[in-house]
Amino acid sequence: MLCQECQQRQATLHFTKIINGEKTEFHICDTCAKDKGEYIPGSNSFSIHQLLSGLLDVDQPISSSGSGFMKPRAELRCESCGMTYRQFAEIGRFGCSNCYKTFNEKLDPIFRRIHSGNSVHGGKVPRRIGKDLHVHKEIERLKQQMQEFINSEEFEQAAKIRDKIRSLEKSLNDKKEG
C-alpha cells in the first residue's frame, strides 16, 4: 500500500483514530509520519504523538537515501516568548498569545482534530476589544485604498483617506489612555 500523504513511498505505519465516534484510518510512510506526528499535540498522558516520536527517534535507513524530501525546514520560533514549534509539539501548550500567530500555518489541522473539524471561532466577541477589531480592520482597508490612489497618482484622494486613518488611529489611542 502506498502512503496516503505523499503517494510515493510504501506505507509502513497504520493507525486508526476515533474522535467523537468518527473513525479515521491512517496509512502513512515513515517520512510523512514524522511530519504528521508534530501535529498531534502531546499531553501529560501518553499520547499517540509520543508513541510516534518514540518509534521515529531511531534513525531509519530510508531517510538517508531520500535526501531531497528530508531537508529539515527552518524551525518556527515565537519571537515573543521564545517557544519553538518543537517545544510546543512536545508539551502541547502555547507559550503566549503571539505563538498563535507564529505557528498559525500549522494550527488548522491540529484544531480540526481536537475540535471535531472546527478551526474557526464561532462564539463570543469581547465588547471592548471587539470594537477595536472592527476599527483595525477598517484602517487596514483604508490603507489599501490609499495605496491604490497613490499608485494611480490621485494624491488629493489619498490625502483625504490618510486623514481618516489618522483620526481612527487617534480614537484607538485615546481609548487606551482613557
Place this chain on the structure above:
Amino acid sequence: MSLRNFISEAISPWMKNEGPDADIVLSSRVRLARNLSKPPFPIAASKEQLEEVIDLVNKKCVTHTHRKFGELELLRMEDMKKNEKRVLVEKHLISPNLSDESKAGAVLLSEDESLSIMINEEDHFRIQVLLSGFQLTEGLRYANEIDDWMEDKVDFAFTENRGYLTSCPTNVGTGLRASVMMHLPALVITRQMNRILPAINQLGLVVRGIYGEGSEALGNLFQISNQITLGKSEEDIVDDLRSVVSQLIQQERAARESLLQQSKLQIEDRVFRSFGLLSYSRTMESKEAAQHLSNVRLGIDMGLIDNVSGNILNELMILTQPGFLQQYAGEILSPEQRDQRRASLIRERLKLEN
C-alpha cells in the same frame, strides 16, 4: 468547634441541595479560560511576570465591588497553609494544579463561594461559577457577566479567527467548559451506565467519575462536560450539554421507578443496610463511605427514608475528605485516624438530624 458550626462554615451554596432537579444534578459549573494579551502564559512566564498579573487584578478588580457577587477576596497560594489549600481543592474552588504547581498562583473568591477566579493556573484566568442543582444557563450568564466586567479592565488575548487564546489548544475559542455533577445510582444498579457512557462520548461530551480514579465512579457521582470549545457558540455548547443532561435525568427517574416496582425489598434492604453502617461504624474508608452515602441519598430521594435531609450526600462527600477531616480535627491525621474520624463525623452528622 461544634459540628453544626463547622458544617455551616464549611458548606458552600452549591452543596445546599437547592435549585432545579437537585435530587439528581448536584451542581452545575461553568468555567471560562482567559489570558492577557501581553504577558506570556503561565507555562512560559517568569515568577515576576506572574506576580504582575496578580498585582494587575488586585489593583483593577479587587477594589471594585461586583454587583452580584459582592466583594472579592484575593488569596495567594504562597500565603496559605498546605491544608487550607487542600480544603479549597476539596470544595472544588481551586484545582490541585493551582495549589501545588503554579509559580505564583492566587484565587479571587466571592463571599458565597459561587464565583472563583483562579489566577496563573494553566491560563492567566479561569473564571468559574459553581451553582447547586441544574442551572447551566444561569451559570453561563453569570460567568459571561464576570467576563465582561473583567474585560472592561484588562486586555484579553483574542483574535477574530481563533477566539479567546488559551495555553492548551483544547480550550481555544470560547474557553468554555460547562459541566454538571450527577448522582445516577439507579442507572448504575440497573447496569445501564455501561450502555449510556459510550453514547454520550459520541456526542462530543466527556463523562468521568468525580471522586474515583479512571472510569470508577465513587458514590455513583458522574461529571459530564463538553469537550469541544472551538467553532460553536457558548449558548450552543451549553444547550447541547443541557439536552443530554435532561435525558439522563429522565432515564434515572425511570430507572428509580422501575426499581421501586420490581425490586422494592432489595432496594429497601440495600438502603437501610447502608444507613445502619453509616449510623454505627467506628472506622470507614472514603470509598466505603461514598457508596453508603449514595445508597442513603437514593433512599431519601425515593421516599424510603424520610427523617434525613437530602443534602447529606453533597455535604458529607465534601466533609469526609482528608483535608476537611484534618481541619475539623485541627491536626494532621494518619490514614487510620482519618478513617476513624470519618466514621465518627458521619455518626454525629446523622444524629443532628433527629
